[in-house]
Amino acid sequence: MVFLHGNGVMIEDMLISRVFDQTSRSYRAIAFDRPGFGHSERPRGHSWTAAAQAALFPKAFALLGIDRPIVVGHS
Numbered sequence: 684m685v686f687l688h689g690n691g692v693m694i695e696d697m698l699i700s701r702v703f704d705q706t707s708r709s710y711r712a713i714a715f716d717r718p719g720f721g722h723s724e725r726p727r728g729h730s731w732t733a734a735a736q737a738a739l740f741p742k743a744f745a746l747l748g749i750d751r752p753i754v755v756g757h758s
Contacts, residue, residue: 684710685740685749688717689758697757706755713747715740 684706686697697703697714706712717736729735744752 684712685744685752685754686712686714687754687756688714689756702755710753711749713749715743 686703686706688696703712703714740752744750
C-alpha cells in the first residue's frame with residue numbers, strides 16, 4: 684500500500700490518524716514524501732507539476748520491487 688500526501692497535508696496526518704499503522708498490519712505500507720511538499724527539499728531547476736511528480740513513482744516502485752501498488756492519496 685503506497686500512501687501519497689497532498690500539497691496541504693503531510694505524511695504526519697497519515698501517522699497521527701493511525702491509518703498507516705493499521706494498514707501495515709496487513710500490507711507492506713510505504714509513505715512517499717513528494718519532492719518539496721513535505722520534509723524533502725524541492726529540487727531547483729525543474730517544474731514540479733503533478734505529471735512530473737507522477738512520473739517519479741514507476742521508477743521508485745521498480746527500485747522497491749513494487750509490482751502492483753495500491754495507491755492511497757490524501758489532500
